[in-house]
Amino acid sequence: MKAILEGSHAAAEAARLCRPDVVSAYPITPQTHIVERLAEMVADEELDAEYICVESEFSALSACLGASAAGSRVYSATSSQGLLLMAEVCFNVSGMRQPIVMSIANRAVGAPLSIWNDMQDSISLRDCGWIQLYAEDAQEVHDFHYIAYKVAEDHQVLLPVFVCFDGFILSHTYEPVDIPTQAEVDAFLPPYKPYNMLDAKNPLSMGMYATPEYYMEFRYEHDKAMARSADIIRKVGKEFGQKFGRDYSNLVESYHLDDAEVAIVAMGSISGTIKDAIDEMRADGKKVGLLRIITYRPFPAEDIAKALKGIKKVGVFEKNLSVGARMKGCVGYEVKDAINDSSVSVLSYVGGLGGRDVTISDIKKMVSEIEAGRGDCFLGLRQELI
Amino acid sequence: MALRIGCAAAPGQSPENKTGSWRVFRPSYDHEKCTGCGMCQLVCPEGCVHPHSNEKKYDPDLDFCKGCGLCAIECPVAAITMIKEEK
Numbered sequence: 001m002k003a004i005l006e007g008s009h010a011a012a013e014a015a016r017l018c019r020p021d022v023v024s025a026y027p028i029t030p031q032t033h034i035v036e037r038l039a040e041m042v043a044d045e046e047l048d049a050e051y052i053c054v055e056s057e058f059s060a061l062s063a064c065l066g067a068s069a070a071g072s073r074v075y076s077a078t079s080s081q082g083l084l085l086m087a088e089v090c091f092n093v094s095g096m097r098q099p100i101v102m103s104i105a106n107r108a109v110g111a112p113l114s115i116w117n118d119m120q121d122s123i124s125l126r127d128c129g130w131i132q133l134y135a136e137d138a139q140e141v142h143d144f145h146y147i148a149y150k151v152a153e154d155h156q157v158l159l160p161v162f163v164c165f166d167g168f169i170l171s172h173t174y175e176p177v178d179i180p181t182q183a184e185v186d187a188f189l190p191p192y193k194p195y196n197m198l199d200a201k202n203p204l205s206m207g208m209y210a211t212p213e214y215y216m217e218f219r220y221e222h223d224k225a226m227a228r229s230a231d232i233i234r235k236v237g238k239e240f241g242q243k244f245g246r247d248y249s250n251l252v253e254s255y256h257l258d259d260a261e262v263a264i265v266a267m268g269s270i271s272g273t274i275k276d277a278i279d280e281m282r283a284d285g286k287k288v289g290l291l292r293i294i295t296y297r298p299f300p301a302e303d304i305a306k307a308l309k310g311i312k313k314v315g316v317f318e319k320n321l322s323v324g325a326r327m328k329g330c331v332g333y334e335v336k337d338a339i340n341d342s343s344v345s346v347l348s349y350v351g352g353l354g355g356r357d358v359t360i361s362d363i364k365k366m367v368s369e370i371e372a373g374r375g376d377c378f379l380g381l382r383q384e385l386i
Numbered sequence: 387m388a389l390r391i392g393c394a395a396a397p398g399q400s401p402e403n404k405t406g407s408w409r410v411f412r413p414s415y416d417h418e419k420c421t422g423c424g425m426c427q428l429v430c431p432e433g434c435v436h437p438h439s440n441e442k443k444y445d446p447d448l449d450f451c452k453g454c455g456l457c458a459i460e461c462p463v464a465a466i467t468m469i470k471e472e473k
Contacts, residue, residue, distance in 0.1 A: 097392035158391060196394045206394045211403055218393055
């Protein structure tokens with residue numbers, strides 16, 4: 001069934017159809033509409049879940065961790081400062097290998113206070129051991145939740161997932177979204193089978209103390225599980241495509257890369273603007289293509305190297321800033337490492353921070369900078385203010 | 387101990403964690419001087435000083451003794467000396 005939904009409700013509808021046993025979240029702009037809608041569903045008995053109201057994000061994810069350890073399928077959502085308040089618990093969730101799915105409506109991090117979009121929040125938690133998926137549109141926001149649960153709960157993976165999407169740009173805009181029926185979702189996503197669970201008859205502790213003789217091996221196993229998840233995402237994405245007609249078996253998306261002389265690399269909704277810019281530039285004879293990274297963790301280095309093979313000029317559009325880093329953004333380094341070819345110019349462009357609008361002309365300007373070999377800089381600064 | 391996903395463990399596993407590895411100084415008990423008063427067992431914060439066979443004498447369990455030296459300081463007859471561990 002097709003419905004016109006805002007991105008937040010596309011996330012909430014998918015979360016409902018995944019039949020979570022427990023939802024716990026704390027409202028924060030721009031995530032609020034997701035959990036507001038889920039609270040309504042629970043109150044109206046459209047969703048048979050325990051909705052745990054808490055006093056902070058730290059408590060929200062802690063409640064989720066406990067519920068997950070007790071064998072429940074669990075859902076949460078947050079943004080920005082809320083995600084950072086969860087940071088400690090995020091490491092515990094992934095280290096205890098609990099397959100929680102959490103939507104992140106990406107928002108800038110203060111100070112200065114900003115409720116608007118960039119990806120500083122989830123990229124700051126790059127190393128917390130969660131799978132990170134980045135959606136381009138409301139349909140992907142919706143679909144990625146089904147894929148996220150199925151991947152997370154696979155006993156070869158057992159890792160939590162952030163389903164990331166740009167705050168306001170996706171969370172508060174309306175798009176047509178194809179919603180599967182409950183029966184279709186049930187056929188794709190079977191009931192949760194915990195690998196380990198708290199049970200009074202068979203007592204167990206999780207996330208136990210690991211001495212120096214054991215800790216490193218647990219971290220090694222965590223990293224191995226993340227590496228294994230890449231193939232599981234491909235497999236589950238393919239199965240989703242067979243069932244629902246939208247294939248997600250690739251960890252990256254290529255747009256006009258085959259004959260491209262310049263490639264832009266980006267994540268999330270900005271890819272739509274970049275595709276429009278590419279269409280205009282191609283009409284003017286410029287051979288530009290886009291590589292969209294869908295899974296930031298696990299990082300699809302081989303897929304990126306393959307997709308960008310033969311392209312000598314690459315520019316990475318970054319909605320994050322690593323203050324003090326030479327390239328400015330975090331993603332560029334890994335793209336550069338994936339290509340690992342000194343004859344290829346890989347440059348970062350930090351833009352769209354704190355909700356700054358990024359237009360087609362900004363992208364065209366970025367392409368001329370890539371061509372000129374100037375980068376590792378901010379894009380779209382207001383020179384009159386600095 | 388085999389690794390279990392998520393570092394999960396059944397109850398009663400803490401004895402697996404041999405905290406004696408943290409030790410820098412090892413207590414050495416002189417059973418000739420020892421009067422069997424039991425002060426060392428009483429003050430040990432780890433509860434790892436136990437009676438030595440059937441005699442009223444004591445020995446530390448070096449698997450868990452962290453070498454804090456409290457027993458050596460409190461022993462009324464100075465029967466315990468702390469010796470630096472060498473690896």
